[in-house]
Amino acid sequence: MSAPLLTPLVVGLLIALAQAAQQDSGIVNGREAQPHSRPYMVSVQQGNEHICGGFLVSNSFVMTAAHCRERKESLTVLLGAHDISKKKKSIRVKVAKYHVYPAYDADTLENDIMLLQLKTAVQKSKEVQWIPLPKRDKDIKPKTLCSVAGWGAIKSNGAISPRLQEVNVSVVDRKLCQKIWKSPITNRMVCAGGSAGNRGFCQGDSGGPLVCKDTAVGIVSFNEAGNCNTPKKPNVYTQISKYLPWVKCIISSIKCRAEEDRLGIVGGTEAKPHSRPYMASLQEDKIHDCGGILVSEDFVLTAAHCAGQYRIVLGAHSVHSPESTQQVLGISHSYRHPKYNKKNNDLMLLKLDRKANLTSSVQVIPLLKRRPPSGKVCSTAGWGDLDDNDTVPDKLQEVNTTVLGQPDCAQRWRGRARITRSMVCATGQRQFQGFCSGDSGGPLVCDGKAAGTVSFSGQRCGDNRTPDVYMLIPRYIKWIKSILKRG
Known part of the structure; x- marks a missing residue:
């Protein structure tokens, strides 16, 4: 055109x-x-x-x-x-x-x-x-x-x-x-x-x-x-x-972002109920908006671009139906990364208004301390768009994804986005697999540990020509620990 x-x-x-x-x-x-x-x-x-x-x-x-x-x-x-x-x-x-x-x-x-x-x-x-x-x-x-x-x-x-x-x-x-x-x-x-x-x-x-x-x-x-x-x-x-x-x-002149920034899962499958007990659903007016992960009894880690008057739902498999395993909590304070700027340092910690009750359906996920190597098979999960067409699921979805090296990721993006050392990229194991509208802030999980948080992707969800981009958690361990200690 x-x-x-x-x-x-x-x-x-x-x-x-x-x-x-x-x-x-x-x-x-x-x-x-x-x-x-x-x-x-x-x-x-x-x-x-x-x-x-x-x-x-x-x-x-x-x-x-x-x-x-x-x-x-x-x-x-x-x-x-x-x-x-x-x-x-x-x-x-x-x-x-x-x-x-x-x-x-x-x-x-x-x-x-x-x-x-x-x-x-x-x-x-x-x-x-x-x-x-x-x-x-x-x-x-x-x-x-x-x-x-x-x-x-x-x-x-x-x-x-x-x-x-x-x-x-x-x-x-x-x-x-x-x-x-x-x-x-x-x-x-x-x-x-x-x-x-x-x-x-x-x-x-x-x-x-x-x-x-x-x-x-x-x-x-x-x-x-x-x-x-x-x-x-x-x-x-x-x-x-x-x-x-x-x-x-x-x-309305309020701080907002495009729904394209709220990312979820394409080309995946329904997760086994409560097999990812660290998952958090950030909801506004009882509607799922972003994902997150429980990193301590009273803190959820998510993406900084997730901006809303949220309640946090833990222990959910369905986001549309009440479940006995669910815990609904409020937010007492939000800590955006001090150097957040659109796609850079896209992390935020949410202090819960009370401690979560840890159960088989609600658990803290450990954080990875080193960058996952290129070729490592990991996974991501969320309640977002299933097929890049505003088809939102009720149940938690998951998909395997393979880590890319930073140079390879940057080359595929061709200058359309700056891929920094504080990011980690991954692609689905076939074309059009990955995250999409509805689950920013969700996790990249490698060996049972949180390696990244969903940040941004290309024009079409799951397209390996523009790999999915996560914030690399190991680069932010010091900041995360300082906030958790302060909280």
């Missing part, structure tokens, strides 16, 4: 390279919208020139596509406009912060979503309103009639339209879309228009909304390069419902 089409120079370069897809899209075979009938519409601009669409989702946030700011340029937004060539009744607001989804991939356009935090909040008026988002994660049924709008070109390689255009489009079945594109169309994308009726978007309006029943369900992401008029492939949008926890987090 191509880089963003933000200037004529880039357009010419991409055409010369015959890329397969294009972004920053507008409206084809549509009509001029009734002035201010879509008061949520936003023109995202650089140097007072329209580059992308967007839409207002609160009084302080605009949602758009992540690829609309590939070059880290300063942007402004124009609100309340119908004709963006005129300043009448429109409001220009500076962007204070850019919240790009942490797992956004510019090459594949996965997770192509960004929230722009406005420098000043806006007031509702006839011309300025925000649009509702989905209330829960649910796919849009194929053939559903929706609409898309923007100020983009009305034909391939055409100029942008100064007045807002709109067009109705039908949702395309995802499996059919995947077959036509012959490239990854993930469950976080939705297809509509394009080859289905020769209607849709073109250069100039990436980031605009796909609207179904007055709700924004998608974000314009990419289409077939150089062929807006008679495309042979459906248009592709980012599906908003897949990102609701992250969106809520950002808009």
